[in-house]
Amino acid sequence: MGPTTKAQHERHSILQLSNVLNLRNAASPFTIILDSLHQPASPLVAEMIIRGLSRKTNIVYVSFERKFSHPALHTIQAWTHSSPTNLLSAISTALNPHPQSLVLIDSLYDLLVDKQVDLNDLFQLIAVKHSSSIVGIYHTELQPPPHDAPSTYAPTPLETLKYTATTILTCASFAQVLEEKRARERSVAVATTGLLSEAEGVVQPLTAPKNTSTPTSTDISKGIVIHAEFRRRSGRSETESFFLRRSAPTDFSTPSGALLREFAILLSRHPSFQSLPHSHSEEQDKEQEQQGGGSEMNSTFKLDLTDKQRAARENVVLPYFDAQREGGVGEGGRILYEMGWEDDFDEEEDEI
Structure with a gap:
């Protein structure tokens, strides 16, 4: 059974991220x-x-981008190996x-595209044979060239990795997340930066505040935003x-x-994120939670009727309502029809 309250959901989500970061119980x-x-x-x-x-875990760092690493890590310079074997x-x-x-x-793209390492062989070696965990980085700006795909309908390396991954962690800039939330609250389009803007020039990350309501750059540099997707065995x-x-x-x-x-x-618990103005729907949800929920529909229209409106609705005579009452109980409904000038009355058919 999943979490039922907001506090339980928060503890459950933090525990899932903690298990992934701390490599506990083969969480991912x-x-x-x-x-x-x-x-x-x-x-x-x-x-x-x-x-x-800190947990005395053996860390093997397969490097495609860095020449130097920490001495406590077992670093493997991937570019020095000529074959996947x-x-x-x-x-x-x-x-x-x-x-x-x-x-x-540090680069799953280079591992799969340049080195041509089979993903199944990698899983069999690390996850099955040695009961270890794999953490790979994929740069979203890297797109495989068209000639690398064996066919038009073949999935890209990123789609294959997303399908086989047990946890997907997407890194986002805290400053960009605040700007996007502020734009949504103002009902304006979110500004696209970098490669998404499709503009020529230098790609400059959004790290500096634009107005006084944005937190200082020192607060932004203290952490990052992680959009996590945890997948269960089911x-x-x-x-x-x-x-x-x-x-x-x-x-x-x-x-x-x-x-x-x-x-x-x-x-949602970060003070800078909470200090931004909330939308009208979020304020209504908070008011409903404070009032204890309720079974009434949450709408901007007034659906209830006054006594005067209810009495007027009961006095409305429906079309052909007299046909249902004529003749007393047991006769059932009748059809009331008045002939017009265009109707042709045939006496013989009427007699039959």
């Missing part, structure tokens, strides 16, 4: 992180690495001494938006390094 064998130029996935990946190292062999060697590990891939999915701030040393215990308390919150 295959997690996809979707990022863009406006909001890279580096803050989220750094948080997962910090939490993994050699790359999978290097990953297997890094996973062998440990019972459970985390495999981070196929049912749950979606929720979170705000994840940067971790601090005080969030972890000094002797063991374990996380003291989950600091990811729902996006």
Whole structure:
């Protein structure tokens, strides 16, 4: 049974995200992180690495974009391997001494398109053989060239990854989320930036405030927005938006390094998000919740009638109502018809 109250739903959603970030109980064998130029996935990946190292988890970093990495990570330079077999062999060697590990891939596009690694072979090696989790980053701006598709109806690599993933985390800029919410409240079109605007020039991320009501840039740089989609084994999915701030040393215990308390919150709970004006429908929903719900329909029209209107409705005579009462009870309904000048009255047919 799912959560029934708002508080239970909030605790349930935060627990799901916490299990994915902390790699607990194999909550998500295959997690996809979707990022863009406006909001890279580096803050989220750094948080997962910090939490993994705090739990003494073996982290294998398959790098396509970075030459240097943290010494605590087992880094595999993917571009140095000429074939998919050699790359999978290097990953297997890094996973062998440990019972459970985390495999981070900083570019799933390069893994599937450039290296031509079979996705099924990757799952069999990491998830099945070594009982480990996979976290891969996919840059949404990267689109495969047309000649890479074997046919017109073949799915793109991103569609294939979304179909097989157990959790999809989409990174979004907190400043952009606030601007989009403010535009929706004003009933104006959301401004498109970057590649979506289809304009030539330099792509500049939206990180600075435009007016006084927008939070300062220092508040925005402290965290990112995560639009999460959790998929169960039954196929049912749950979606929720979170705000994840940067971790601090005080969030972890000094002797063991374990996380003291989950600091990811729902996006709707963030003070800057709550300070924006709400729409009329949201205000009505809040008033209805404060009044204890009610069974009446939530509408802008007044549907109830006054005593005078109810009496006038009862005195209205319906068409041909006299035919239902003529002759008393038991006769049933009759047809009242008055002949006009265009009707031809035939006496013979009338006699028959």
